[in-house]
Amino acid sequence: MKQLVDSVKVFLIGSLGILLLLGIYSTVRIRWRSLGTAQKKDVFEKPAKIVVLWHGRQFIIPMVFWRFRSQLKNKFYALISLHSDGRLIAFVVRFFGIHNISGSSTRGGKEATLTMIEKLKAGESIALTPDGPKGPIYKSKPGVLKMSYLTGAPILPVSFAATKFWQFKSWDKMMLPKPFSRVEIVVGRPYLVTEELTDDNINRLLEEVDSRLNEAREEADAACV
8 A cells, every 4th residue: 555655646746846847948048068079969879978967967867858859869877766766756757758777876886887887888878976866065986987997988077057046955956947047058078987997096087077077067157157
């Protein structure tokens, strides 16, 4: 009985969330920017890539997939937390055409990482929030490096900002655009991990990923001032 009640809650709350996001996404104006060699089209097309964005900017994922779904030429998988809100998030992102892999850095992480590596080797792409699910904010975890090194898939930083937005009082400073705002989406400088991971280089490599993601975040923020 409890499982049925939980499923109904997910359906009702998730449906309301979908309607809210559709209402917002249908009114915003989107502009794309690029900081490196990657362009807007590189987010949607093959070959496989690891699109990374900070946890607090993850509302860009359903927005991009809904607004630019006709341009999508590759399957995308998102890592969805096994925590209590995971089923709800999975329900919502499935509507927007994003497949999900269950797990996080704190629960089911090893199995989820192996699944993501399999998808990347099969030519599919991954969307990942490397500072999730609990932070610390703007600090990537090593899994993203391992996936890039083992599959040869580049890490593609992406961020967004809006001229008008709500910002939640959460650890990740979650941002949601307001209706009729202008949204700036920044595609950052791609990064491919070619070095075998060791205790001596892992912090340096993580700092490079963080730097490129923050560069994209700051560019998006500056464009909306």
